Amino acid sequence: GALVYQYPRRTICKSGTSMRMECQAVGFQATSVAWYRQSPQKTFELIALSTVNSAIKYEQNFTQEKFPISHPNLSFSSMTVLNAYLEDRGLYLCGARDLDWGYYAEQFFGPGTRLTVL
Amino acid sequence: QQKVQQSPESLSVPEGGMASLNCTSSDRNFQYFWWYRQHSGEGPKALMSIFSDGDKKEGRFTAHLNKASLHVSLHIRDSQPSDSALYFCAASNSGTYQRFGTGTKLQVVP
Numbered sequence: 637g638a639l640v641y642q643y644p645r646r647t648i649c650k651s652g653t654s655m656r657m658e659c660q661a662v663g664f665q666a667t668s669v670a671w672y673r674q675s676p677q678k679t680f681e682l683i684a685l686s687t688v689n690s691a692i693k694y695e696q697n698f699t700q701e702k703f704p705i706s707h708p709n710l711s712f713s714s715m716t717v718l719n720a721y722l723e724d725r726g727l728y729l730c731g732a733r734d735l736d737w738g739y740y741a742e743q744f745f746g747p748g749t750r751l752t753v754l
Numbered sequence: 755q756q757k758v759q760q761s762p763e764s765l766s767v768p769e770g771g772m773a774s775l776n777c778t779s780s781d782r783n784f785q786y787f788w789w790y791r792q793h794s795g796e797g798p799k800a801l802m803s804i805f806s807d808g809d810k811k812e813g814r815f816t817a818h819l820n821k822a823s824l825h826v827s828l829h830i831r832d833s834q835p836s837d838s839a840l841y842f843c844a845a846s847n848s849g850t851y852q853r854f855g856t857g858t859k860l861q862v863v864p
Contacts, residue, residue, distance in 0.1 A: 640797070672854075678840055679856055680842070685850060729798070731797075733852075735850060739786040739847070739848055743788070743790075743798075747796055748796075748797050
């Protein structure tokens with residue numbers, strides 16, 4: 637079946653430092669990968685969306701300079717949170733879809749990386 | 755402004771009762787709907803999708819879509835304590851985007 641792994645599951649970093657998190661889609665062809673941040677209040681914010689053959693699109697309030705993303709292919713994606721501060725804490729979720737199914741495409745999520753900033 | 759609104763924010767139902775959740779999209783380009791459920795400590799998992807007007811039933815879960823108003827609801831019959839979770843509505847366009855709603859926290863009380 638389709639699975640999305642994320643690691644680490646939890647991480648703690650000091651204010652002003654950076655941390656990298658990874659996402660791996662297994663069991664299906666990921667043609668779209670989205671990174672989200674879920675706040676302590678549980679609302680979702682889309683950080684960026686990567687699709688096959690397109691540049692990574694960052695949402696308003698999120699920049700490549702702050703959240704650089706790299707992926708040799710969309711089955712493996714990593715995102716770094718640079719110069720993390722308190723407002724960056726939350727659960728970072730990776731969601732992957734096979735867009736060959738169009739809007740029928742279910743989004744498969746990993747368990748998330750929980751970032752705590754001290 | 756949040757383009758996918760959900761209500762209520764939280765909901766408590768007795769075990770065996772009916773839970774009803776609501777979702778509205780404010781963008782007609784986003785008219786294909788998914789319901790996701792997130793248990794504590796996990797990522798969201800898709801429950802069901804609905805793309806056409808009317809009802810769609812999967813086991814104890816029934817979704818209803820009104821495309822004219824872009825309103826979708828989810829009804830959970832015979833609610834179980836294991837149904838206690840966060841429920842998110844996601845509205846998709848015909849392309850790459852899924853927009854997530856504000857979420858409803860459901861608690862099923864034994």
